Amino acid sequence: MSPRSPPSWGVLLRMERQRVMTRPIQPPTLRVVLDEAVLRRRIGGPAVMAEQLRHLAEAAELPNVLLRVMPFTAGEHPGVLSGAFVVLRFPQYGEGRKSEPPTVYADGYTGDLYRDKPNEVERYDTAFEGIWKKSLTEQASRRLITDVAGSHEQQH
Template sequence: MSQNVTGTTMLRRQIGRKFESLRKVAGLTMDQAAERLDRARATLHRIENGAEHVRFRQADVQQMLDLYSASSEDRELLLAMTAATRENKNWWHDYFSSGLPRWFQLYVGLESAASAIRQYQPELVPGLLQTRAYAEHVFTMPGSPISLGDNTEQNRAVELRVERQGLLTRFAAPQLSVILNEAVLRRPVGSAKIMLEQLHQLLKATELPNVTVQILEFSAGLHAGAMSGAFSILDFPQGSGGEVLEPTVTYLDTTTGAIYLDKPRETAAYNAIWTDVAGRALNESRSKAMIHRIAEEYSRA
């Protein structure tokens, strides 16, 4: 895995916010700007949202800067930033040439740039902690983001998932905090052997200083996670003066796409859900004991 933590993902998000700010200062709606630039509104939307696959041609950037009456400082900065996107390539790009969904590409970039990741999962072990055999079964299910029956795509998806796991042991690895519903441990994915291997993988992961796993027992009763479903909250490194360089992002994925939330009220809502679920879950030591206990049950199956 590349040691360049941010790659172009965070850079593109910064470019997008800068262009959005310039457009609004210029008093233009996205529709108005698209019309004057003779570009599709969807293209401007992708630029302002930091989409990975947008190509910043210098002539197009200059046209936008002219329309927005950008200052010389902003012009110099954005020309340099957009030029940088043409020179860098993130390690995961090659995986997306085989049919894996582009909407997931942004998440992989954000995950690679995060300083802390919090994940609640009611149904499955998160991808960063899955064994290869467990992942192979997940990608054969209807609703998987890749085509059923396409072994090439499934193999590439599994390889990407395994490659992503190097994130947890790299230099300056993010803090990963995971809360799993008890159902994740008890509902078999594949055989008892696969589940036993998976639970051992969970326990091994908790030996890392930057990984914690908590279990939300059935007996915890109704909890806020029951309303939200699975989600991931990603926090990013601060600047040298402690300033926020990138807003917290909450990621929700679906069968056909993904949702990225970063408005303060959205972040506050999911932080409140996380606090509720974490407060009801077993602590780390009791969670490990439960994983051990259920692993023993699979070993006797």
């Protein structure tokens, strides 16, 4: 049996980002809406999916994490038009001055896109608020995530 190879740089980076979410001093706030398809599209097999979804449900219990799911039943919503995106907001200096402008990040198939013009960020903020309003509540989302994890486990 060969020894396990060390984690890649990308894996190490993701692990560090997870630690940031649970740091005791000023952990960032994360507000996220996942499409229901993310929960149901099996990547890595049923056992892997079940484990990942259970981890997601646990992370959603953190006080600085607000996680919702956009159910299939929501129909058309702003996320259908906008595609996946992240609005990044950076810490302010002690006197309340912005350290960096808010920036929208969209991960594309052929490259990343960053937008920081105020009118562009405002449009994405508006889209996110529309997505947030049409998504399930945090409690209903955790129930759905747990239920889908259970269905993956049953297929294992």
